Amino acid sequence: MTSARDEILGRVRSALAGVDRTAPEASAPRIAPVPDLVGHFADRVEHYRAVVERCTPADLEATVAAALARHLPDGSGRVVVPAGLSFEVPGAVVDGADGPGLSALELDAVDAVVTEAAVGVAETGTIVLDHGPGQGRRAITLVPDRHVCVVRAEQVVPDVPDALERLDAARPMTWISGPSATSDIELDRVEGVHGPRTLHVVVVDHA
Amino acid sequence: MSATFVGMPAFPTAARGALADTQLRHNLAHATSTIRAKRAAVVGEVEEWEELRLAGAAVKEAALRDLDTHLVRLEESLTARGATVHWARDAAEANEIVARVARDHGADEVVKVKSMATQEIGLNEALAEHGIAAWETDLAELIVQLGDDLPSHILVPAIHRNRAEVREIFLRAMGDVGRPAPADLTDEPAVLAGAAREHLREKFLRAKVAVSGANFAVAETGTLVVVESEGNGRMCLTLPEVLVSVVGIEKVVPTFADLDPLLRLLPRSSTGERMNPYTSTWTGVTPGDGPQEVHVVLLDNGRTRALADDVGRQALRCIRCSACLNACPVYERTGGHAYGSVYPGPIGAILNPLMKGTGRPGIEGEQTDSLPYASSLCGACFEVCPVRIDIPEVLVHLRSKVVDGHRGDTVPKAEAVAMKAAAWSFGDSRRLGWVEKASGVAGRVLTRFGRTTLPGGRSAAGRIAGPGASAWTGARDLPAPPAESFRAWWRRTDGGRGEEGSS
Known part of the structure; x- marks a missing residue:
């Protein structure tokens, strides 16, 4: 008996018998350069109803602390951070610091997560995490309800093709454009379903 | 779920009932005009949209014209990254593979990411026969599942329901399968979305096995891509130990860079956004992050039949954005159920006959053969298609195939x-x-x-x-x-x- 694999590949080959195997070439167009790339990125992220703030490298820790205080006003909130974060978040639990990392149930009891990012895409207002150092496992930026994400000016690229050039396909990735949302009821957009309902982006300007 | 498309009457009969339903017509007109305006606004701001469409079509065309090469490459890349690749000739074979994986892990439930391929093969019903509950986690799919209803749109399967109907379904049915809806539930979309969040969270946190589809599968790297909005996809792709993805063989794209035109075209055409809230990519197994057992089921189920049709082959470029549904004057009036398939609208009117074949005897054949006529050939679908599928051309071609298929009938039409x-x-x-x-x-x-x-x-x-x-x-x-x-x-x-x- 032929295996399903061989049969399907056989069907594909007979379907394509006599078909010209070369497709027409058409390269995807690039958008015109934007004068203020980082400002454009900040505007586009904000459009999704994310909170966007810009700060200098020296003010980063204070800005993140203020962001957490804004979203967790009573001061008792639990915060998780990934290993390898390039700045301090006082009082935060480091995921995986001793052992395999927090379970999904433990993460569900965490109020906020602070991470860095790999790339920012200006045209679409997208933050890409490749879950390397400073970004952590996928679960830590998913289960907690508030995500404070730090993007550096030098990580911002104009558009999607520029981002793909910078990224390594072998790594898992999460492309985030605003807080979780749905338009499933009467196509009325609602922010906040399963992912973090609050997205707070801190853009660190060039030094 | 007992609702089924099997045995649906031909389009003209099914459409008659839909056209008489004033509530349905109101819901559809409201929803499709809203989404058309959103799409037009974000497409209008891309100056090079036409070049982008050409590039999107070229990527998919390159993949399809050399499909065997790319499928073999995809299998190699996935295997090298620790994934298990399965091949399924048809729906029954694919369902059997998913059920076997779930049973091997002693799972009596799976959480599901919205996936057209798994709907096409009737996976939920097949798993139920094995005693495995499949929980839909996309909000619209949840509404359809809890309402024991059928999907009527590719992107928004519950487009035929308004907020008051959704509230009623949640109050009535959530308690039977998990956490009930709060008694003071209102019909505000934000409140309804909140109820879905609470209801599904316990399922996400305990699930051992997840089932997904994929929007794209990159042959070069073995990377799978899921495009979504709510975060239910991320939950399913991240938290369970085992992930099974059912992927149509036409989802393959040659290289990672080829994702570019498609990731720019899809959200603007689909939800009318510059980018959808979440896109997840994964390449086999990543130690210490996400599912540690990853399966990919490569599904034919009629796709090679469509591939063999020189005119119809272009339909396999479809990236399931549903812009053609929203633009179609016929769809706007009849809704999706009249098409008798999980693929409704203009794209459904060509995909179903191409994948199932024309001129088949019996009520199912008659239903399929009626679909190429469910169009005024106005061409709005072609105009909005992000990968330039000439749907009217394929419709006319299929009409001739339907006629040819009945030349030998003993009782002529x-x-x-x-x-x-x-x-x-x-x-x-x-x-x-x-x-x-x-x-x-x-x-x-x-x-x-x-x-x-x-x-x-x-x-x-x-x-x-x-x-x-x-x-x-x-x-x-x-x-x-x-x-x-x-x-x-x-x-x-x-x-x-x-x-x-x-x-």
């Missing part, structure tokens, strides 16, 4: 009889003369007694009795034939020279 009669009369000038005379008499009678008047004052016949004629005139006014034929007029007036007032 009324249309075939009418066409034969027409061929007989047009084939000989004497016969045509008799027909013209008879038609002139009919015209004079209709003009005198006809109750319908067309714009411009010409009389018309309403519904005419008789097989074939009644079907054709049921939705059309037949203009009254002129009292005199062109040939008779030419003879009488010497080609207009003998007519009064002529110069």
